[in-house]
Amino acid sequence: MIPVFTPHSLSDLWAALAQAPGAMVYAGGTDLLVKRRAGLLAPPALIHLERIDELRGVEERGEWLRLGAACTHTELLAEALVQTQVPVLVAALRVLGSPLVRNMGTLGGNLCTASPAGDTLPPLYALNAEVELLTPAESHRMPLRQFITGPGQAALPPGAILGSVWVPKPSGWTVQHFEKVGLRNALACSVVSLAALLQVNGSGVTERAALAWGSVGPTVMVCPEAERCLIGRHLSLPLLREAAAKAQQAVSPIVDGRADAEYRRTVAGNLLLRLSELV
């Protein structure tokens, strides 16, 4: 038996962390409690974050959206600001886990777990999101792309927590797209996923592009060569094939129980071709 703390505020949380150094924090528990039961983690104490109001909620702050790290995926899906501003994130949340997992799992948990297959990561990479880390002394923001340092690894110093995710309010994107290929439709880790933002003008020419792939490398993969290949040119299937070839060179997929590397490489490129149907 280990102690479990239930802080109701950040100050309660800091007190709990001071009282139980080495305690692990969790919000939804959909990842940490599974690992603990499997014997992969043996924390001396647990602290759950679900009752800390400061870590919840969605709001507009100037040119940014602030998403509380302890928001569940279901809560985010219900937020009008999320629905209207970041449909690419909505598309990813809708296929994350199952309704039961989405009722428990949180945005912050998905990011701190730092799986290359985490469904919220590719949209937030493409959107250039930042994370806000909190300690008793300060808050500190950094790009999500720097926060995630490897498979299952995030730059979260001991004693700090992920408090919020900050997303620059998207403007000008004409396409916000997410697609995931898994072994089945629900409750499936992604085998390959793609988040794509495009700004295509009235003449069909791509002016901006942001692309991010999940599950094809140690972290979410971006491919500036593929983005550059699209910019200033008429968005068409042959052009997307050209960009897909660049993406296939850039990704570094692994072989695991879900798929082999060559399949992932092929699908990573092919997912781009879908964009021809969306403009």
Add this chain to the structure above:
Amino acid sequence: MRLKLTVNGETRELEVAPDRRALDLLREDLGLTGVKEGCGAGECGACTILVDGATRLSCLLLAAQLAGREVTTIEGLAPAGQLHPVQQAFIDCGAVQCGFCSPGMILAAVELLRRDPAPSRALIREGLSGNLCRCTGYHMIIDAVEAAARVLRAGAPS
């Protein structure tokens, strides 16, 4: 820890290890064996309960998280001796085979119908996509949720 919560409408107070799984607390300490353990990892939905009216996986909840909450298991879905319209529809439509997934399926369906009183078959599939039926009787389960939705819309007590 001393844990105070409401279970199926009754206030309960018990001494429990704070890191005990809600699943074990409900099944073993309170004898509510309608809560099933399938995978123990959040992938099958057999352990679904309602916490403050929303579905939760009781295998991934610790006792401490239930403090002050209102828990409903399949045993408490309808008053003693009565069936909830979703339970009745599962019987009428032959949606129960071995029955192991039924408590979780029914509670997930209850939450789905509270959110959306008239879901399409596709939305019912999506709403129940976290609950696995190893007998694979999904068609009848979806028939039952559709039937229950009609009954509930017609004003039967829920």
